[in-house]
Amino acid sequence: MDRVLSGQLQPHQRCDPKTLAQEPGVTRTGFYPRRNADGSVRPGPYQHLAREFQRRLAALQQAGTIADPRGAQIERLKHEVDQLGAHLARQESVINQLTEFKQRAVSQLAAQHAEIEHLRSASLGPTAVVRSVPTPHRPRL
Structure with missing residues (x-):
């Protein structure tokens, strides 16, 4: 649980009960309550660990630490x-x-x-004469 909460995870893992169950190799269903044949509910064998994990994860998140x-x-x-x-x-x-x-x-x-x-067009009427302005000739060097 400490390793998962500290963020020491594989790239495909998350900080959740599924990863917590994978670490020791137990089934995730052990974290949840079970129903007997008569319909009564009994706690799962690891339900106390799931509650502790959720409590510690919530405390880390409230403290601003992201474990995942x-x-x-x-x-x-x-x-x-x-x-x-x-x-x-x-x-x-x-x-x-x-x-x-x-x-x-x-x-x-x-x-x-x-x-x-x-x-x-206004300055060039039909009678207007347009003349070229001579340019000074410069000798070539």
């Missing part, structure tokens, strides 16, 4: 899932903000482009 390494791993993973969920929510918020910014920027660019096109 799987239980500790589950708690750690739950905490990690919570942190990852919060991180994901923050990332989704940033993505939404950036998407809105992109939509506004594209709309503004489209409006500016339309304005430029309008101004070009």
